[in-house]
Amino acid sequence: MKPSQSQERSKRGAEQGGGTQTGCLVLVATPIGNLGDITARALEGLKSADLIACEDSRVTSKLLQHAGIEKPLLPYHDHNAEMMRPKILARIAAGERVALVSDAGTPLISDPGYKLVQAAVEAGLPVTMLPGPSAPIMALALSGLPSDRFLFAGFLPSKSKARRDAIAEAARAPVTLIFFETAPRLIDSLQDLQAVLGDRRAAVARELTKLFEEVRRHRLSALIAHYEEAGPPKGEIVIVVGPPEEEGVSADDVDTLLRRALQSMSVKDAAATVAAATGTPKRTVYARALEIAGEKGK
Numbered sequence: 414m415k416p417s418q419s420q421e422r423s424k425r426g427a428e429q430g431g432g433t434q435t436g437c438l439v440l441v442a443t444p445i446g447n448l449g450d451i452t453a454r455a456l457e458g459l460k461s462a463d464l465i466a467c468e469d470s471r472v473t474s475k476l477l478q479h480a481g482i483e484k485p486l487l488p489y490h491d492h493n494a495e496m497m498r499p500k501i502l503a504r505i506a507a508g509e510r511v512a513l514v515s516d517a518g519t520p521l522i523s524d525p526g527y528k529l530v531q532a533a534v535e536a537g538l539p540v541t542m543l544p545g546p547s548a549p550i551m552a553l554a555l556s557g558l559p560s561d562r563f564l565f566a567g568f569l570p571s572k573s574k575a576r577r578d579a580i581a582e583a584a585r586a587p588v589t590l591i592f593f594e595t596a597p598r599l600i601d602s603l604q605d606l607q608a609v610l611g612d613r614r615a616a617v618a619r620e621l622t623k624l625f626e627e628v629r630r631h632r633l634s635a636l637i638a639h640y641e642e643a644g645p646p647k648g649e650i651v652i653v654v655g656p657p658e659e660e661g662v663s664a665d666d667v668d669t670l671l672r673r674a675l676q677s678m679s680v681k682d683a684a685a686t687v688a689a690a691t692g693t694p695k696r697t698v699y700a701r702a703l704e705i706a707g708e709k710g711k
């Protein structure tokens with residue numbers, strides 16, 4: 414079968430080391446704390462770019478200064494993306510190499526860029542990537558939790574009701590879950606995670622690649638107890654929560670989770686959430702949820 418035009422372009426990109434061809438959008442990952450983590454290819458990609466689209470030019474200027482690179486910067490963030498996107502695409506179409514970076518880590522991962530990539534692909538423009546650090550992947554790798562299947566759920570909402578709903582939705586996948594969180598909300602989020610998922614194994618990964626890097630691995634209850642005593646930690650945080658454990662979920666555990674879930678959810682939603690969280694068959698949990706709801710109604 415004859416390769417399509419975009420397959421040909423991607424092949425050409427790979428042969429040229431990705432990101433060195435003209436007329437191309439190049440996604441460039443940058444360090445998440447330790448400047449030494451910039452890759453040789455990322456430096457090359459930034460040096461050979463005609464223009465660097467970045468979230469915050471002050472942050473990217475520091476990185477470029479450290480690397481001894483001088484390039485024109487174009488702010489591309491949530492507030493100006495609609496306006497900037499056509500301009501960036503026009504420059505790529507005219508043969509320029511545009512690098513896209515975020516403030517830290519991999520662009521598009523809870524950072525701007527997805528719509529730019531989508532628009533470039535739709536316009537038939539080549540897109541390549543110079544991969545590198547990303548906090549969720551590093552946190553997963555260090556968590557000691559199963560890494561064969563995982564769901565990255567981004568930032569948790571700030572309000573408890575919305576947060577519990579987001580956790581319940583993520584928990585439909587019986588896999589390791591990864592969330593971004595801020596230090597002041599850590600304890601509340603750990604409490605909501607325990608309320609919805611039960612006392613799963615988890616890890617709080619903080620200040621990755623930085624001086625005070627720390628990964629605390631415990632059950633959710635022990636993590637909550639630790640931070641309640643020590644106070645919320647400083648810095649940037651990723652929470653990783655293990656999948657439901659097949660053994661050790663007793664009928665009492667299911668009852669406890671159901672009683673909590675029924676405080677804010679319908680019988681159907683509570684049963685679905687607890688079934689997903691514990692790996693217990695849906696029909697069994699639904700029957701028990703009806704019983705508990707009936708007891709409450711008496």
Ligand code: SAM
Pocket residue numbers: 445446515517518519520521522523524546547548549592593594595618619620621622623649650651
């Ligand atoms: N695109 C980035 C990446 O690939 O890592 C993520 C950007 S997101 C806007 C920022 C969030 O990532 C932070 O609030 C924190 O939850 C997490 N994060 C970023 N750097 C981190 C670090 N060094 N240690 C722990 N978490 C980090």
